[in-house]
Amino acid sequence: MxxxxxxxxxxxxxxxxxxxxxxxxxxxxxxxxxxDPAPGGGADPVAAASPGAGRPGGPGLRVLSNGLLSTVSLADPAGPRTVTEQHCDRAYTAGGTTACLTPAGALSAPRLLVLDEGLRVKRSVSLAGLPNRTRVSPDGRMAGWTLFVGGDSYAGGGFSTRTGILDTRTGEVIGSLEEFAVFRDGKRYRAADINVWGVTFAADSNRFYATVSSGGVRSLAEGDVAARTLRTLADNVECPSLSPDGTRIAFKQAVGADPGKGWRLTVYDLATGRRTESAETRSVDDQAAWLDDRTLAYGLQRGDGTNDVWTVPADGGGEPRVLVQGANSPAVLPAAR
Incomplete structure (x- = not known):
């Protein structure tokens, strides 16, 4: 040849x-x-799990274990853990509804999956960005989410977020809370750099709280879904979490109002405006959860990147302790029926 x-x-x-x-x-x-679970389909990606798995006869704690939706007994959080096959970057459960922000796939964008009590997919919403926060209203009706769409850290000055809400009852999707009218000191506030993140819902599913940022100032705002409004209440408040009794907000407060110095886990009294710093002195870059009206739970990352769920009293006393090792995104589940 x-x-x-x-x-x-x-x-x-x-x-x-x-x-x-x-x-x-x-x-x-x-x-x-x-x-991946089919968008909007009834596929059950976690058939091995049941609503009461891992917590016979008592309340439980829903967490993520290495990104997998899991359940432990609240009475024995170090005990047996039910681990499903459902991948989430962030998750939260309330009122029988679980919101799961899925990681981006090779050929797909991240999604919000709404799961029922049996952890079957009820709704799926396509999103864009890096999943960061999610919350569900106490009655399970409303699901909120936050994604980074520019930058990847709250400490940076160049980040941008996109925060939305899904009404699981009507199917209405509010794609961005930046469309809401913002009021500061009773007056309409307009600016091109408004960012909103970290939704937490009140019991009525219409009222919520979130962080509104503009001009370098990060403020707690009270939102109204029906009125499409956000009204700022206090500055230097990020990633709010409303207490079960609806009277206080747990949040991360930037040290010296400078996120570059880290955050102090703090509680804000809505009636008096009083702030109570928790006994957790390490920087907590998380949206804390309430185990009950007296106790906070939050994620902290070890030096090797592993997350653990910690807990500390909300009144400033006590001391931090590990609740669940190798986990994050805690949410309390009621006793199995």
């Missing part, structure tokens, strides 16, 4: 190899995509 023929044969072999490799890669990616 002459040199031209040999070159032709080598070229054909190389092209065939490239095509086979591309086909194999595409097959793997399609398989991964098909393994």
């Amino acid at each position: 002459n040199s031209t023929g040999r070159r032709a044969r080598i070229l054909v072999t190389v092209i065939a190899g490239v095509l086979l490799a591309a086909l194999a890669t595409a097959t793997v990616l399609i398989a991964r995509r098909n393994a």
